[in-house]
Amino acid sequence: MTDAGIPAKNRRDLTRGSIALTMILFALPTLGSSALQSLNGSINAVWVGRFLGEEALAATANGNILMFLLVSFVFGFGMASTILIGQAVGRRDADLARRTIGTALGSIIPLSMLIAAGGWLLAPTLLDLLGTPASAADLALTYLRMIFTAMPATLTFTLFMMALRGTGDSMTPLWFMVVSVGIDLILTPVLILGLGPFPEWGIFGSAFATATANTLALIGMVATIYLRGSVLALRGPELRYLLADRTILISMISKGLPMGLQMIVISSAALTMLSLINREGVQTTAAYGATQQLWTYVQMLAMALSAAASAMAAQNIGAGKWDRVSRITRWGLVFNLLLTGTVVALLTAFDETVLALFLGSDSAAVPIGARIQILATWGYLFFGVAQVLFGTMRANGYVIGPLVVMVISMYPVRLGFAFGFYPLLGADALWLAFPAGMVATALMGAGLYLHGRWRKGRMLPAEEAAQRSEGYRAQAGTCASCSDLAPTTAWKPSEEPREPQAA
Incomplete structure (x- = not known):
């Protein structure tokens, strides 16, 4: 049984059923x-x-x-x-x-x-x-x-x-x-x-x-x-x-x-932070490298929920079911706080034991890594909040606002905190700069979600492409994969392509 050329067995319908259950079933494989x-x-x-x-x-x-x-x-x-x-x-x-x-x-x-x-x-x-x-x-x-x-x-x-x-x-x-x-x-x-x-x-x-x-x-x-x-x-x-x-x-x-620039902003800020961390010596860099391995387990929860929120919101927006979009976001935030909070607590409780796996129990880098964990890891609760909100907003093509938020939180906030407080706090300023940036991202992201114009945005070029595709299907009739629909002249990207064969 098909739906406009998409076999039902080849897609998961994210526009129907329980939002909480659908989000968990979609997010768990991503997680x-x-x-x-x-x-x-x-x-x-x-x-x-x-x-x-x-x-x-x-x-x-x-x-x-x-x-x-x-x-x-x-x-x-x-x-x-x-x-x-x-x-x-x-x-x-x-x-x-x-x-x-x-x-x-x-x-x-x-x-x-x-x-x-x-x-x-x-x-x-x-x-x-x-x-x-x-x-x-x-x-x-x-x-x-x-x-x-x-x-x-x-x-x-x-x-x-x-x-x-x-x-x-x-x-x-x-x-x-x-x-x-x-x-x-x-x-x-x-x-x-x-x-x-x-x-x-x-x-x-x-x-x-x-x-x-x-x-x-x-x-x-x-x-x-x-x-x-x-x-x-x-x-x-x-x-x-x-x-x-x-x-x-x-x-x-x-x-x-x-959206790519958001990641580049994060990466470039991380590179700047790494250059500061490298100045602290190879043991501190190694401790930071081991800590990054632990942070990936915290980040992955937020990123999986963000991906689920984005995919679900995109399908519901495409289907015109806006009443479900806000509920998708709320469930994403609830799951983030529960799951991310649990992992943060576990990593904080067993930080030295886990760090020793990477560095060796006798390494002088272990207590440095434990210090990083205590000062910085809690910020990922706010990181998760921001990622869920951004996931929903980008599903409707709203990408400039989140980019501006990331630029502000990574540079004036995170790097500003690191440089500004280093003379006072020493290396602790580097670690506290991470949650400072995350809290700022969550607060500004919430402001965009509540008061921004993301609901009025749209993936305009894609909609134009869809209209062209619908127009072509109207000309072709109901045939989904007729070989005689192939154009007699060479196809160019700017011209209307033929109706594709059924998958």
Whole structure:
């Protein structure tokens, strides 16, 4: 049974039923994906820290910050495509969903290749700008260059996971995150230590294992999309959708760029903070790197709920069910406070025990990490509030206001606090700057949600694309996949594409 070309078995309808239950069922697989990714990073950090030393762990901390910065480029683009796909699924428009994923892939893959090439060449300069400790510089360069080499596969894998969630499918990304993590967990110690017939590659082995795991998982995910007949599968003439549709591309750029800039603002502020932390010495940098591993478990709850709120709100907006959107936000906030609060309490209670896994129980960095935990981790309650609010607002294409909020909270607030109070508080000012920025983000985000004009926004270019798609279907009649609908002249992005074949 189909709904305007979208098989019901290939999508999860987020516009019906209990909001609380739907959010939990959607968010749990997303949370599981994040938990696996975080666990994988943590286990890799344990291997690196315990067998390669604190310098290697500091090197991965510097490399991971830069990787986060690069993933920010695809985050905004991917979120824009997720919203467009979600709204298309909500209005039961399979053609728009396929043209959206085609445009996204046709744009991201070439861009990621340019990033990989440029990053390889500029890696030494980037590490110098970070003020990477000299003892960790060579290791960081090796690690970072491998990350850049894997960038096309990593970004494409991320894009497909986000697009699938836009269709309401959060389980497929979970299964292939299981595949990726499983491969990585096996390969990392093998390639770090040179077990069996494999070479002893040290920190390069850690990065190579992750790159290989993401590539194999991407191949499996793409195969599954086609085997299941997902709405995202492009077949035959639909492959022309990889040539970017101008209308959809404009929408992705206009809405995705501010969302990507939000991540870049966060990343650049984090890079500045890391340069300050690096000045405190390699032990403090290692303690911060270990603490970051713990923070990922707190962040992932907020990000999973934000993704659920965004996907649910997008489908309900597409379906015109505005009465459900406010309730989606309220449930997101309730779940955030309950779940994030629980994890914050657990990490605070067992901080030294967990930090010792990364640093060793006798490391002088453990008490530094415990101090960071006490002063900073509670701020993630407010981080979660802001992410749920932003998730709902961006579902309707409202992205400029949240970007302004992030700029203010990251720079005048967080960095201003760190620089301003450092003479008085010393290193504690660096750690307290994190919750200061998060509280400011939550307060300003709440103001935007309550008084902003986000409800009046819209993904205008996408709506124009949908109208064009509807007009084409009206001309084509009721036939969903007739081969004689193919145009006799070469298709161009600015022209009306043919009706796609049924998935």
